[in-house]
Amino acid sequence: MVASTHWLASATGMGVLERGGNAFDAAVAAGFVLQIAEPHLNGPGGEVPILLWSEADQKVSVVCGQGVAPAAATIERYTELGLDVVPGTGLLAATVPGAFGGWMLMLERWGTWSLADVLAPAIHYAEHGVPVLDRIAATIESVEGLFNDDWPTSAATWLPGGNVPAPGSKLANPVLAATYRRLVAEATAASSTREGQLEAARKAWYEGFVAQAVAEFSAKTAWRDSSGEVHGGLLTGDDLAGWSATVEEPLTYDYHGHTVCKTGAWGQGPVFLQQLALLSGFDLDAMGHLSADYVHAVTEAAKLAFADREAWYGDTDVPMSGLLSEAYNVERRRLIGAEASLELRPGAPGGRAPRLPDFPEPGTASNAPGISGARSPQGVGEPTVARNGAVKGDTCHVDVVDRFGNMVSATPSGGWLQSSPTIPELGFCLGTRAQMFWLQDGLPASLRPGTRPRTTLSPSFALRDGRPWLAFGTPGGDQQDQWSLNFFLSVVHGKLNLQEAVDAPMFHSEHFPSSFFPRGSRPGVLHAENRVDAGVLAELRRRGHEVEEQGPWSLGRLSAVARDGAFLKAAANPRGAQGYAAGR
Template structure:
């Protein structure tokens, strides 16, 4: 089978990510004696600089990690919470039925820095300055600006000039849209990183004490003070078409700490798949496995009409349960055990027929009646609408509604046995104004909450929005095997599932599984503003055979054919047969795996 690049095999270390500079940075850390945690943190900070349309310092990151010392998978939750002043009553009083997709109202505590520092402190060996130096270099001295970044800046340039002057100062050097391939610098961000490193070293003491000092500088020091002052003092235009101030305060940052949690798991054909809790959409992946367990996928064959139809219909049921039941388990009772139980999914599986479902059908785990949000009138237009074709991924929408973005992903494996999967996102420059004096934007992840109250994912103070970020980890026969994931918003637990099934049932290598023709559904309501959905819509790459596409249409799917290499951004690292392996996605023309 043709692959766009070789699957890498070696025994020293492997790094795969959505940008070659981040992958190279991570590998350089491994080459210089750092472990996978050190490499992931350094690469994660570089991603903040070189993919600013996809993530930033003010964003969030969930991390899955296998520690050979602890011999288990842990979840580091870098998803920040809503401000103390963020209530449904407050937004309703502003005349808002949805949390805006941009601006300052949807901001949450920026969790990425705390999560990266927790990973470094607990499992790493390097200092704060060590892991920040590559990002400081790219921010201060420049990096080749991606063409996609230039295009995204051009889309929002007029809005920056008219409404977000702090963003214009950062992203429009000399008032102009920087060209793709030009050397782009962010000296203000470089100064922020340097000050964090300086304050960590000034604290003295152990490495851990210095990491704690950097964390304090962020959440209780100069970073928190700048964020709080800006949110309180500014009013900026957002997707509502009006200007609103922010709700996030320095006290909100000071009161937050990243959590280290146990993963949610499901055993499938000799593999134990590990995901985040239901504050993310990760359990959707597991429920799809529980539903698919009752089918002979190997007999169907990857990419066949039966395979695609069955996988898509199982996904519709699992995502419907996400809509009805998922939220921050610190605030809502998510019936997760029942949702992943064999009995429940045996019953749900009976809803899968030979015809595509056009309904959103959540189930009743433990006999509890599901409740769905009141979706906006525009949320379910006829299938095949243009919104899905506007671009895959998380819609980091400008007030004009024109800009779509995505997110990042990073996987690392070292020779000592540690493996990491992380999905950084949020803090996109398209969706939130740049904070003066810091050089970065805030996360608008709060747009995923519902203003409507009484739902598992209703807006409430101190809660985590039910995010789409969903790194993956799998054990094989109880031993660490595979770390993988992808950008893509609601599509993440579709694309990553397809990759996993291609390997497990299709016998493909990592690279073959990534390069196989991809597909996804936009049937489920979008997790991002304006919460649109397209019942029955199925988007496929043009490499699928015309007769296969016709057969799927005959089964009732509203078909749309995209480019030959347009869907999916999966990367992965693996440990098997005494070797380390890695693969990355050629789609997007920037992801790379490195290793030896």
């Protein structure tokens, strides 16, 4: 089974499985196709965290394909430029592009296919083109002026013939196809073995021609970014050469016979576990799925968990055992009352005092140069741009389970076409994940050279009664660990099947500060699809939630695969009419 956010990726992964590849081969091939099929949501210059179950290892592992801040990226360097936040676009927001290294590490350690075989579908689609989604066209249209006025290399890549590509037309990226062809050629020339070729490809990316082009572009060019000013970059060849993807143990929490696995607190994943720890003290079954009591409890738990994210998470020593302890959560649970909270209330695990960043006032942006009011400039923030100009969190996701029982949940993102100018020799741009750092000393998520930004990317995995069961996830920036949690609870408490749980009316809180430029928050605001019962929404408003009704099929882009007894199962998101699940 393969389920993803785009039908071409799901078809690609299924093709790999049909031809004898395993789940790891299929996920890698699908991941590279997502770069071509959803270029407004991810790209080669981005990153990928992965959770996987290996039947051979009999364990869950985390692959960290999240790059780090450059050695020159200090708080002082940015403040000397008059910045109080990292810009949301441009070269100053770049971290080491980790997606390639993450995919290669998984392929080498657990896969069976060669580099040439897993890259062949992506090369084909980059060379010959993919159908332009409505959202791709809308995204390019929203940054057309930026590309024409300030980013001509991006205009050359994404405005074929000088025009925004029409929805349904075909869009190719021959320069990126050539980049991947060269990687394959250099790897094949360097070694006759699969492992040797993968190592050669990594070297070409992080020390060879790709790294050289990235370093020169960063050092020798300068571009207008979301600060309104023109800046060069900080990434160097040494930054790329000194980084490699890693394999880590997951963080886990046991809940109603299920063990949920997430990345470490260098990402936001543990907020899923913290929400479960809080909700374990509520009888969600008795409340009833999507009742007012249920939505209220889930929303208020999210507010507390995400407040802890702001105070405690980062690429540093995070007191996760305290944050997940029963004693801590008994105390925190008492904060959930009958009314909606309008406060951001982090806790004090082990008696350690929390420290929050100096957030912009709710509803306003940073005072960085060129920024005023609450509106973000073109191309910044979370990557999806709707036709009406609204910006909403989104990225990509893919889940795979194979005939051997191996399973993968991966959330590639970053390096989307509107984030940074295209590097003309490579056909892709750098990412902007450094915007998630704080330019304030002493915080877990403070900018420090060589550290990972506190990413929102958050794949999920769950065991049931100790056996591998469910790989799942969603795009959505800060919403990922709300939408994924809602899906999981719909299966566990709502007794819905996978597709019913994906289809169920979705909701999320906007209460806490965004991880993306300009870092705003909307205390008390609750977004809910208008398919949620009107009486429930009225009761939530009575309890003090500022409910903003959204379109009936507008929130969440979940996909999932499962091992369920003698069956493999999968589900994909109908919203946007592009997610797809396939299997046999």
